Amino acid sequence: MSELGKATRIPPENFEALKHSEYVVLLYPKLLATSSLIEIGYALALGKEIVIFAKEGERMPLVLSGLSVPLPKVRKYVVPSMKEAAKMVRENGSFVLEGGA
Known part of the structure; x- marks a missing residue:
């Protein structure tokens, strides 16, 4: 929270965590300038x-x-x-993550 409103900054540990994650979940409530878009690009590159x-x-x-x-x-x-x-994730877990509705 201390980084809100400051220049976009991605902690190096986020990239390390992405390498070892099976899923990447992004909650995107509105049009934002956010480092999460860079992280999504990195996750795409990692497959x-x-x-x-x-x-x-x-x-x-x-x-x-x-x-x-x-x-x-x-x-x-x-x-x-x-x-x-x-709520969708809490109630349906992996079904939602794997493409279920």
Whole structure:
């Protein structure tokens, strides 16, 4: 929280954690300038399973809104709120992470 409002900064340990993660989950509530987009790009390069929760009705960056070439390891859910995203994962666990609705 102390980094909010400061220049975008990605701690090196985040990249190390991404290397060892099976899934990368991004909660993206609205159009933001955030280092998480760089981390998603890194996860794409590593071939990680990526799950993105985007808020309904919000504008998203291209990497999150859909590309002309489908990315098979990227799943995106459009939800009314981030609370609903957390509820989906809590109630459905790996089913949601693996592409279930």
